[in-house]
Amino acid sequence: MTVTEYGKPLQPTPTAIPGLVVWDLPVHGDSRGWFKENWQREKMTAAGLPDFGPVQNNVSFNDAVGTTRGIHAEPWDKWVSVATGRVFGAWVDLREGPTFGTVFTTELDPSKAIFVPRGVGNSYQTLEPDTAYSYLVNDHWSAEAKYTFLNLADETAAIAWPIPLDRAELSAKDLAHPRLAEVRPVPAKKILVIGANGQLGRALQAEYGDDGTVEYTDRATLDITSPDFETARHWRDYDVIINAAAYTAVDRAETPAGRVDAWAANVTGVAALSRVATANGITLVHVSSDYVFDGTQEGAYSEDAAICPLGVYGQTKAAGDALVAGVPRHYVVRTSWVIGEGGNFVRTMASLAERGIDPKVVADQVGRLTFTDEIARGIRHLLTVGAPYGTYNLTGSGEAASWADIARDVYRLTGHDADRVSPVSTDEYFASANGPISPRPRNSVLDLAKIRATGFEPQPVDVGLERYIGSLDA
Known part of the structure; x- marks a missing residue:
């Protein structure tokens, strides 16, 4: 030789x-x-x-x-x-x-x-x-x-x-x-969307359409908390897992039963996902929340701001984020005030306006709405351009507003008098609540410079809200 x-x-x-x-x-x-x-x-x-x-x-x-x-x-x-x-x-x-x-x-x-x-x-x-x-x-x-x-x-x-x-x-x-x-050509590795029947899952289905390389599952077909989850698929067939499943009932998470369920879905299940992704070279996309912050900071939160969750839900999301950060190929997409299909704040305000109800709405929490179609668009963008792995804030763009400000916008856009909305403090709003209430961050504004640097321009909140109200009318 x-x-x-x-x-x-x-x-x-x-x-x-x-x-x-x-x-x-x-x-x-x-x-x-x-x-x-x-x-x-x-x-x-x-x-x-x-x-x-x-x-x-x-x-x-x-x-x-x-x-x-x-x-x-x-x-x-x-x-x-x-x-x-x-x-x-x-x-x-x-x-x-x-x-x-x-x-x-x-x-x-x-x-x-x-x-x-x-x-x-x-x-x-x-x-x-x-x-x-x-x-x-x-x-x-x-x-x-x-x-x-x-x-x-x-x-x-x-x-x-x-x-x-x-x-x-x-x-x-x-x-x-x-x-x-x-020869039948070898198909590309697949994208697996977990939680496809939730708000974000449905938006991802709309974003990817009939793309044959994308597979959708719900809890009935693939449960990330199941003991056999890690052997439930031939994982080498997948290039990307998008985790659109989460426990999001923030107040119920403060109850004994809710605490168990929140930790199971947001931590135990995410740990299994992280192990699968690491072992099989899969890119894991995970959606995070503004609730990982305590909301006391002045100005917008960057991706590397100190984590300090106030309640159980925020604690489970922070723990899940830490697990995903250990996956070599990962995107943590941190968002806030999510609006999509199904029940949400905007739909509730539109319904109250139509029924002649004059609501009291919290005015001392500020942030930006994020529409699920924007989250789906942002996730696809990060994957398509091969953005550096890590954490990215993704919300609507524009000026921050309070929940009361948004409620007034909903009333106005649905043809009602915005002055029918009365601003109140968080403490006043929950003073008569029955059962545990999760503490909310007062400042949920997230800095968008990092995702903009990848070439993604988030949609202004006012544009998204007007479109969303139009879809309700339709």
Whole structure:
């Protein structure tokens, strides 16, 4: 075996197949032989290799020159290298999309490796005897795993095998694989929306429409608090999980039973989601709340402001946020005063106005409304542009207002006298309440500079409110 070159720097070379990248590996040799770091997570991810989380290492030893294997597209990513010998490698993109059928070939020796993304067909032919072909994968082998195959002799791919296939060593199975025209492309990994029947879930369904890569579940079909949640799906089939499920009954959370339910949904379930996302390289999108703050700060809260929840609901949301922050690929989308389908403050005020009721409304809590279609649009934006992982505030834009201000706007927009709304303090409003009341942050204004820096411009609250009132009329 001859190493082509000693001492090359660690360096990637992209190919015409998206995600398929050839890597030069530093090999150090002397009279005793040679040494290389075949997989070094810290150095290689810093140089641009995806942090793909390998869990299994396989070695294929090949006695004879001309041993030919493939073309197999497995449901996992691979880091392919050669320990001894030399191979001619051929890769064909078998994924859905414009590069389906694209071919790339090169030789691999111990000084080269290649990262092969899920869905790209992998094959090789040995050029030296006693060749040891090694590959790391990020899922455990399973007899139930679904492969996609392409015939080694496919005329469309037209791979120029150094040793003609009629003189090569190959299996009967590989000879029988289908031609490219008969291959069903490997679908993209899916986006999973959890809590699809809630306010945000319904907005996400409207945002993504009939996109076949998005799967929707509700509590009846996938319960994040269930003991078997972590084995409920083949999680490597998913690229993104959007958690639109949450316990949001802030006052009921202050009761003994509500406290249990809030912690189960907002913490225990989120912990399971975080473990699944971390173990399977999934991007986890989680929706947070202004209730993680105590509301005593002057001015808008930035994403890195000190967490200080006042009540049980806020405590569970803060705990869930901390769990999600430990997931390597995560977005925590922090929002406030959410309005969507179903019962909410705006609908209640519109109904009171129509029924001739003159309400007393809290005037010492300030913030901005956030419409669920804006949250859905913002989540899709972060995923589409590949924004840096982390926490992002997302609310409507414009001037902050109190609940009383918003109530007056609702009365005005529905054709009623805004002066029918009487402002009161929080303490006055809840003075006659029966049962526990969750403390509310008096300042819920969130700073929007970070998400704006990604190219997303939040909709002004007054525009969103007018549109929402119009939808109620319709």
